[in-house]
Amino acid sequence: MKAEAVRLPEELQAPALTAGLVTSGSLDDQVLKFPAKKPPLAWYVGFAITSSIMTLGLALIGYTIATGIGVWGNTNPVFWAFDIINFVFWVGIGHAGTLISAILFLFRKRWRNAIARFAEAMTIFAVMCAGIFPLIHVGRPWVAFWLFPYPNQRAVWPNFRSPLLWDVFAVSTYFSVSLLFWYLGLLPDIASMRDRATGKIRKAVYSVLCLGWRGANSHWNHFEKAYLLLAGLATGLVLSVHSVVSFDFAVSLVPGWHMTIFPPYFVTGAIFAGFAMVLMVLIVVRETMDMKNLITAYHLDVMSRVILAMSCLMGYAYLMEGFTAWYSMNPFLHSIFKNYFMGAYWWAGWLTLACNVFIPQLFWFKKCRQSYVWMIVIALAVTTGMWFERFVIIVVSLHHDFLPASWHLYKPTLVDYGILLGSFGLFFTMVLLFARVLPVIATTEMKGILPGAQPHVVKSEE
């Protein structure tokens, strides 16, 4: 068999997952040094900018809570607007992390190991951003705990038939599970940091954080099983969370919302948007933290391909929505779809279509998958497009409701814009902090896939 080794065309050759010589030791030296090092000036500048934006957002949230949500542009009939758009947008961004860490883990895509940690962290930060919006959207966030079913003297229970309550369960479960998943992956890395740390306080902190992890094989045995199970469960969870978010719309009777394709379509869109965000951030990490040998051009290429695939799926979903709207011969559906592309907000509809379906098609070209400029342009387009997709779904569907007398054009206020901006500030502040405090690459997982890391398998199988 071996004699007839065929020369493979370049396209088929297995790509190297690391560039240059990477060993377990060099990996630790490269990745784990950051938490012990003083950040460069650029980091401080970036942090100052993002945290000021975050502070602005927080101040406006404080203003909203103190004054009431009348300071937003939401009004009859558009009662859901920026608040819910931003919520769906951020939850969507948060889906790429779990996809990369869980689904690709199950598919044994080893390229995921280099980017999983960052993607998972971004999931957590994105879900934090997302969680803010429903909280302030309820108007009286200090009684938001009423959403939880606990026995109370009012003798009332929440309504379990409400998809908004499903949301509470789905998003809080998602956050807890993502955090747990992230933490489990971090545990052995923190143990490495503990054993590298020289400072007494650092050592103590890392010791507590890694719970005294010592790398015993009996522990790895359970650990791997737990990781596999968590990956499997998180896969189901990631599908369910955005499906539940889509139920917020789809169980209603609003034309343009009541669509059976919403659950898988929302999940696809979430992964799509999340991948774009991860791609952008990884490019920055790769350049500024000098990770070119670990996050290779192949990683960026494959992520671009995933974005392309998701874009095609989005195209399919849009096609099905449009087709079914026509096929239903339902005048309300006809009217709302006309509105998407020819109504007062026609530009939002076309922008969505262009950014989500047409522009990512550029990834068919190898050139675009290899150039930072194109990748960032396309990823930005996707992020914009996905935000506007939710705008189209929410605002455009609502602004022409069943009662023509109440038709109304929605105009966001400065507070709306400020809080949206502030959520980006929060997200990037957290990202910057994370990049400096914890290992940005899952070193333990990377060690396991380095060449020669695993013993040669015995041929026969029991």
Next chain:
Amino acid sequence: MTGSKTSTGQALWGAAALGLVGVGATYPVAGPARFWANWLLWFLFLLTIGLGSLFIVALEHLVGSRWSVPLRRIPERLSTLLLLAVPMAFVSLGALPVLYPGTRPEAAHDPVLAGKAFWLSAPFVSTRTILCLALWLVGVAVLTGGSLRQDRTRDPGFNVKARRFAPAFLAIFAVTLTLVAFDWISALEPKWYSDIFGVYLFAGTFLAALAATAVSVVFLKGKGRLEGVGPSHLYNLGAYLFAFTVFWSYIAFAQYLLMWYGDMPEEVFWYKERLAGSWLGVALLLGVVHFLIPFFALIPRDAKGDTRRLFRVAVLMLAAHVLDLYWLIFPVLGPPRLSWPELSFALFFISGGLLWVRAAMERGEDMPAGDPFLREGLEFRL
């Protein structure tokens, strides 16, 4: 060995002949509607297995999966069912005036159907179907035919070609399968609409093709063929089967939940028909055999690589796919029917399909010997 082989063959031919008698009698005795409903069910059953198998092949080429290379010949062979589906599709066009209200002239005067009467009209449906058939045949020729040729040529260039062709085929697949779902199933009740329906049929299609692959693999392994395919490969097959059982349930439940919750008369009537009277029992049975049993049977880690259990679950999945199609199609005829026409159709098409697949299983080598990744695939361990 050969003796038992021919005797199995004879038994299958005999069963097919017996079934054919019943099939032939159905049209004059039980009426054309019943005949066409049965015909449609088995047409779609064989078509979806063939199409789903081709999808598996294309997917493997696209994502560059290695572990499945030793198994790829099985879905490639199963995809030849599409050749069988071509004549069946032409015959199925006869069902249009009988089962599909949208093709009748009254449709032009119905307030809901009038706008889309041209879409539902027999000439347009036929055109679309023929177009789909042509595209599928191209897929079979490129992916399956090319792979069989590679057995001789050992040219890795085929892998490059297939990798480039795969995305095109997947796009074709997405559109054509959706057309199948809308034209052949959804159009039985032309006023009903659900934009997830294409995905619903896809879930069933993929699952059925996976199950057919798993059954064939286990069967061939039992015959001592497919040497080198071990528990790791079977485990992966089982894992896919498990994952897509959950996916099917997710899609099926999502569609049901949304329609149930919305309770809009123009769409919920479809479920009311399918959950009324004895159909409720069929729906519950579908939930049990399409979700509960395979789900719990495949949960344990060992179960996924266990040949016996995998075989049983895969056979059950195929049966569940038939039941799914039955539940989708037959309610237009009224209460559930299961009598000699259904049984003879089943007998005829199962034995006929098996004969076809049996012959297909002899086509080319058991594994894509010319594929440069075969060795890597054989070395795959969990």
Next chain:
Amino acid sequence: MTEPKNRGMFGVVGLFESADALMAAIPKVREAGLGKVEAYTPYPVHGLDKALGQRRSPLGGMVMVMGVLGALTAFLFQWWISGIDYPIVTGGKAPTSWQAFVPIMFEVTVLFATFTAGLGMLFFLNKLPFFGHPVLHAQAIADITRDRFGLAIEAEGDGFDVEAAVRALEAAGARPIEVIPQPSFSGPMTARYLERSLLGIAIACAVSGYAMYWAVKLFPVLPPTSHMLVQPRLDPQKPSAFFKDGHGMQLPVPGTVARGYLPLGLASQEEAATLVNPLAVSEKVLEEGRQAYMNHCVVCHGPLANGVPTLTSAYGAKPANLQAKQFRDYPDGKIYWTIVMGKNAMPSYAADLSEEDRWAVIHYLRALQRAQNAKPGDLDGVKLEAGSGPGSEGKAP
């Protein structure tokens, strides 16, 4: 009894350069049978479980059980709440509609299962956190968490032969080799200490929660949920702090005129006699009058205005018989005055009847009087007044 020098020994650990070397060494070391053999590696190495003879992780079963438990918990909880304890119908769905419970059921299943997998693995199976493990205090750990593969022979019972263990590891190719003593310290670094502190925290939480409950109850300085309790309002039997006189409501400023109820501006009934009914008689006006009469007047004056009321005279009132000659001759203005000001036991109806209604009632009353006191000659007049006469004229005897 063996020598006491080995009593405090944890074991011996040797380091290997690669996973392959570790794999090759394990069977040799295990054969020696000197103690429990355990590997310490920087990342999970495939196949070590089998080589070390370790059992498969029971985590799958635990997760399965907890997942099913989560599903049942969530489903039954929702069923009981929505169907039994607090049944509400929303969207026309039955209180026990199972379909709506599925999403939360799924989420809770995943929550239970993942927490069992993650925390069960850490705390229950791996018995972490444990900061006092000897390996953690060995030199080797820094290499183990970095890029070396440790193989340890750990003492089981008292008869641990350190030299033999070192030799066995050496023979297997380990380098360097480290003898690890049992750490001499105890206290904060042991798992038992942590368990105790966790228990302590739990007790402290319970105690402080209970204390908080009573503190809030006894010293309600900060009522926990006071959303609408505290607001400006008048409590019954309490003076108002808002107005000086302590009343919750104030009389209107003198000279205030209610909208639509202009004051009469006349001193006496005699003066009022000069008023003229401003409404022209029409069917509409009479209908309005009838409505007002039926609403306000009929209970005392009776449907025929003859002072025989609908209610019995149980209240001792003697309503005027408006059919009497005296009242038939009354000018409209005087009746108007009576309606506005009241007379004898009759209260003012100014607040109940608008200006227009009062005059309409008077028209209607006139019609009643005329109907009850009809003369044959009236019929001649009918012809003259045709088109504007009230329907009651036809009833004339």
